[in-house]
Amino acid sequence: MDKLVIEGGSVLEGIVHISGAKNAVLPLMASTILAPGVHRFENVPRLRDVMTMMKLLNFMGAQVHLDDRGTLSIDSSEITNFEAPYDLVKTMRASVLVLGPLVARYGRARVSLPGGCAIGARPIDLHIRALELMGAKINIEHGYVVATVEKLRGIDFAFDQVTVTGTENIIMAAVLAEGTTILENAAREPEVVALAEYLNTMGARIHGAGSNKIVVEGVGNLKPAGCRVIPDRIEVGTYLVAAGITGGHLILEPCIPVHVESVVSKLKLAGLKIQERKNALEVWGSDRIISVDVKTWPFPGFPTDMQAQFMALMTLGSGVSVVTEQIFENRFMHVPELNRMGAKIKLEGRSAIVQGVKELTGAPVMATDLRASASLVLAGLAAKGRTEVSRVYHLDRGYEALDKKLEAVGARIKRVKE
Ligand code: UD1
Secondary structure: OEEEEEEOOOOOEEEEEOOEOHHHHHHHHHHHHHOOOEEEEEOOOOOHHHHHHHHHHHHHOOEEEEOOOOOEEEEOOOOOOOEEOHHHHOOOHHHHHHHHHHHHHHOEEEEEOOOOEOOEOOOOHHHHHHHHHOOOEEEEEOOEEEEEOOOOEOOEEEOOOOOHHHHHHHHHHHOOOEOEEEEEOOOOOHHHHHHHHHHHHOOOEEEOEOEOEEEEEOOOOOOOOEEEOOEOHHHHHHHHHHHHHHOOEEEEEOOOHHHHHHHHHHHHHOOOEEEEEOOEEEEEOOOOOOOOOEEOOOOOOOOHHHHHHHHHHHOOOOOEEEEEOOOOOOOOOHHHHHHHOOOEEEEEOOEEEEEOOOOOEOOEEEOOOHHHHHHHHHHHHHOEOEEEEEOOHHHHHHOOOHHHHHHHOOOEEEEEEO
8 A cells, every 4th residue: 555755835827737627527428338449538537436437347257448638438349247346336426427328328327336435425326316217126135236128208397406316327328318318416527528528529419418418319329439538627627726835837738728717716705816728727825824614515516535635724724714515414524634633623524614823733634535635735735844645545536647747846755664
């Protein structure tokens, strides 16, 4: 197991290349099940979650290859195994994204139930309910969702709660269903839009992606195609905070500024200077971090995937900040670790009350999930002395070469074997 050793106090300066988005590439990969043949994706990040999805598709019978330039080809001509086994799903919940495509294309699927994870219960009841209404017969057997259907049919369905992978799964089920599906209260995340655009390139008829009402007219079949993965907006947000917390100056490219508007506007309130460039953002930290409150919301609101990193910044704020988590019930695992570094954070239900302190001090800390780990790295960059972040495999799930990218802009950070 690796750990990251950070000597805090460097001011970051330079250009950071932003990788393709993890949460965009995973559904794209799952969508290849819908159309037999060779699909090609560019700008694919080398992440542990991408490797897990490659393993899963390979297990199902697809041929997958990721080259050094980030081009991923998936030949889905011979899917013969309609199963997502527990061992893979337990390391990556997004494996559940193969459920919709399998049922739509092959009329059967056996997908392990994800169970709990470090940030809460995270059920998939809404995915299951929508598929049942579409005509699938679903049983839970030995921890697996077992689904069968002759042919899915279109439905009118309103999600009780905004769910990103739920919306993606049901769109992928609906593209080959008989008739039209209307999804209300759908997720509006850019990754949902990217998936819908790709499916349309393959011959699907999806309208309204990016709004909360998505209409899918079922078609007879789809053809493989290719696309470029959008830049990772959470990676952008994380490096914006890295500049802010070290008082540095970074240029982040490529990025799509409208994908990070809510994050940028909060960070500006916190005192960062951020300027939009063509396909890039330029950011300057300031001497004084202003404490501001934040609440997480589905897109276009402030993303839950940026909550921990924003909190790291707020630990050094000038006053008190209230950080409220509204998407997941248990996403504050970074709080005790930040407190070990000298932060003053109290939990009250779904809110963290962050009293800004003058400085953080380096400490050995342990990561519990992907974004929590990122917040500890950010805190370590600003802290006095040495911080050791263990369980780096969490970071490798979702940040491409985080240590290398930070080192290239002046951070003193090393990956070492534990
Ligand atoms: C996706 C993202 C993840 C992000 C999250 C919220 C991917 C691969 N992952 O996760 O990075 O943190 O969106 O933006 O894109 N829920 C139910 N029933 C369901 C489905 C969801 O109650 O059937 C609840 C969840 O417990 C949670 C909320 O809905 O409280 C949102 O979860 P959801 O959007 O589904 O998260 P994911 O799609 O798993």
